[in-house]
Amino acid sequence: MPEPLAWQIATLTGVRPESAEVKSFTLALPAWRSHRAGQHYDVRLTAEDGYQAQRSYSIASPPSRTGEVELTIERIPDGEVSPYFHDVLRLGDQVEVRGPIGGYFVWEPALGGPLLLVAGGSGVVPLMAMLRERSAAGDHTPTALLYSSRTLDDVIYREEIEALAAAQDGVLLFQTLTRSQPADWSGYARRIDREMLSEVLARIGGQPLTYICGPTLLVEAAANGLVELGIPPARVRTERFGPTT
Amino acid sequence: MDDPLMLDANAVAGDLAEMFGFDVSASMHRCTNCGNRGALATLLAYVHGPGIVLRCCVCHEIVLRWVRTPTRVYFDARGAAYMEMGAP
Numbered sequence: 001m002p003e004p005l006a007w008q009i010a011t012l013t014g015v016r017p018e019s020a021e022v023k024s025f026t027l028a029l030p031a032w033r034s035h036r037a038g039q040h041y042d043v044r045l046t047a048e049d050g051y052q053a054q055r056s057y058s059i060a061s062p063p064s065r066t067g068e069v070e071l072t073i074e075r076i077p078d079g080e081v082s083p084y085f086h087d088v089l090r091l092g093d094q095v096e097v098r099g100p101i102g103g104y105f106v107w108e109p110a111l112g113g114p115l116l117l118v119a120g121g122s123g124v125v126p127l128m129a130m131l132r133e134r135s136a137a138g139d140h141t142p143t144a145l146l147y148s149s150r151t152l153d154d155v156i157y158r159e160e161i162e163a164l165a166a167a168q169d170g171v172l173l174f175q176t177l178t179r180s181q182p183a184d185w186s187g188y189a190r191r192i193d194r195e196m197l198s199e200v201l202a203r204i205g206g207q208p209l210t211y212i213c214g215p216t217l218l219v220e221a222a223a224n225g226l227v228e229l230g231i232p233p234a235r236v237r238t239e240r241f242g243p244t245t
Numbered sequence: 246m247d248d249p250l251m252l253d254a255n256a257v258a259g260d261l262a263e264m265f266g267f268d269v270s271a272s273m274h275r276c277t278n279c280g281n282r283g284a285l286a287t288l289l290a291y292v293h294g295p296g297i298v299l300r301c302c303v304c305h306e307i308v309l310r311w312v313r314t315p316t317r318v319y320f321d322a323r324g325a326a327y328m329e330m331g332a333p
Contacts, residue, residue: 102255102258102286103258104271104286216252240253
């Protein structure tokens with residue numbers, strides 16, 4: 001058995017565009033280990049002069065997919081690592097990774113629900129792993145996904161999420177588009193606020209186990225709003241990401 | 246606190262695991278300053294300086310910090326009254 005956090009050389013075996021600035025990268029791992037939904041991998045790039053850049057990327061694939069992991073990565077224009085994935089890395093190329101990492105921002109069906117997932121932008125990635133794990137396990141935990149994006153074109157996993165909600169097996173979908181909305185848009189059209197959270201809570205009921213992932217400001221607003229609405233802080237888990245990942 | 250560069254300590258769970266030898270992100274700590282008890286992953290991480298600084302999510306005092314040189318790691322844990330983890 002390999003050391004949990006030994007660096008290993010992964011091989012890129014697939015790339016799938018998810019939205020204008022977001023792609024999913026499938027990495028084959030020689031020392032693959034089962035992960036928990038919500039965990040991440042560290043990626044390390046080393047330049048010829050020895051300079052290293054390291055970032056963490058959430059795993060999008062469910063643990064039931066063996067031998068490989070899928071990382072969904074947003075291209076940050078002046079980033080050090082994400083442009084390399086988007087613009088330089090080709091199928092068959094190798095990259096150094098370690099993982100899976102993280103024992104806190106994780107969900108599995110045994111933790112139960114109801115489950116409230118709140119995402120901003122590419123913060124949906126670890127939450128998608130939870131939704132995929134829920135489906136793969138045949139689990140029916142009542143679940144709500146509140147997902148904030150700038151525009152409809154920025155929505156990651158759009159078809160899959162809408163299909164999950166349409167399947168009527170207990171996943172409620174609430175979307176908000178903060179920058180522009182199509183003419184026939186029926187979702188929210190503003191940043192996540194307390195009134196929106198209150199409406200989602202009324203639909204999901206109870207005191208949901210809550211996972212919030214996104215930019216810091218969204219995470220703060222959502223976490224503070226939910227606690228003000230009576231959700232115990234111990235039921236709210238957050239994962240912030242900064243603008244330079 | 247609305248510092249947009251702030252992350253959760255979950256983001257540095259890999260570095261912590263490298264130092265401790267196993268994943269400690271779900272392990273508990275108590276803040277020396279305010280007494281808050283919580284998972285290490287709830288600490289607020291500042292990762293853009295020369296070293297890593299983890300602050301209490303309640304009082305924002307420094308709990309853990311460390312810096313790497315090419316051959317050493319200097320780890321300052323005086324902001325944690327204690328840490329509690331499963332025996333490895």
